[in-house]
Amino acid sequence: MKKHPKLIYGILTTLISLSSCNSPEPETTEDTPSTVTPVQVTHIADSSLSEYVELSAVSAYLEKSFVKANINGYIEKTSVETGQKVISGQNLFSLITKEARSIGNTVNSLDPGFKFSGISTIRAAKGGIVVQVNHQKGDYVQDGEALAIISNRNSLVFLLDLPYELNNIIRQNGNLTVLLPDGTALPGSISGTMPSVDSLAQTQRYIIKVPSGKDIPEGLIGKVRLSKVSHTNAQVLPKSAVLANETEDEFWVMTLINDSTAVKINVKKGIENNNITEVLSPKFSKTDRIITSGNYGLADTAKVKIEK
Numbered sequence: 001m002k003k004h005p006k007l008i009y010g011i012l013t014t015l016i017s018l019s020s021c022n023s024p025e026p027e028t029t030e031d032t033p034s035t036v037t038p039v040q041v042t043h044i045a046d047s048s049l050s051e052y053v054e055l056s057a058v059s060a061y062l063e064k065s066f067v068k069a070n071i072n073g074y075i076e077k078t079s080v081e082t083g084q085k086v087i088s089g090q091n092l093f094s095l096i097t098k099e100a101r102s103i104g105n106t107v108n109s110l111d112p113g114f115k116f117s118g119i120s121t122i123r124a125a126k127g128g129i130v131v132q133v134n135h136q137k138g139d140y141v142q143d144g145e146a147l148a149i150i151s152n153r154n155s156l157v158f159l160l161d162l163p164y165e166l167n168n169i170i171r172q173n174g175n176l177t178v179l180l181p182d183g184t185a186l187p188g189s190i191s192g193t194m195p196s197v198d199s200l201a202q203t204q205r206y207i208i209k210v211p212s213g214k215d216i217p218e219g220l221i222g223k224v225r226l227s228k229v230s231h232t233n234a235q236v237l238p239k240s241a242v243l244a245n246e247t248e249d250e251f252w253v254m255t256l257i258n259d260s261t262a263v264k265i266n267v268k269k270g271i272e273n274n275n276i277t278e279v280l281s282p283k284f285s286k287t288d289r290i291i292t293s294g295n296y297g298l299a300d301t302a303k304v305k306i307e308k
Helices: 005-022 098-103 106-110 164-170
Strands: 037-042 045-061 064-068 073-078 091-097 119-123 128-133 146-151 156-163 175-179 185-197 203-209 221-238 251-256 261-272 276-281 290-293 302-306
Touching (some): 045 276, 091 098, 091 146, 156 164, 164 221, 221 261
Antiparallel strands (some): 045 156, 045 221, 128 146, 156 203, 175 185, 221 276, 261 276
């Protein structure tokens, strides 16, 4: 059998061409520039911070005087209404006895010197606000029966039901501020406490004395803030500078080690309010630059650019 060199050469050439077409081309690598995050920075500051607990207190008038009838008879005239302000000695009711109402001026016509009227005037023993009127003109009342109730304006207090576990902090809050719903702040002080505890809520009632110049309705709910912990000369940062994990058991800040690199530093958080957070440790220098904006999601040793 004759061999065909030209045929064999053609087959080999075709195989080599096909192999060359299927071989992968060498990949070209390009350097990907690292991401640079724009940030804003701040410095550590010193401040005084306090941790508060806010509770509700209800207004009340501790002293109430009862306007009572001093004779058996009919109410001939009334000069008082619920919600009216009265002063000490003001005429409130006029009573006439049953006998005087029956015989009228017959006795006086028989003996003008007798001067019999059978009318008795009831006056306010103390000034205040009338909170209840029990009888009106024409009613028959008996001696000693309550005609009206007057709240003493000078006996205004707020009643604070304090959880018993917080009794240890009430001693350090002798002077308080009661914040009303309309924004009015009333200075107050603890004037007493009730010698009993609510068996269900386990709260003890404290009496907060406030100035009596402002007309405050009974039953108004105000807010009282009690200081639990106070720290002076604490190192603080804006709240946005302190980051936390999902369970909020780890806290950190991002600090610049140079103009373009930020590193993660774990911190121990203390007291915080609406704007600032106390950093207990580590102790930072006044010159340390800490990121307040752009820090969320930054990895440790991140590239940053400071924005003014």
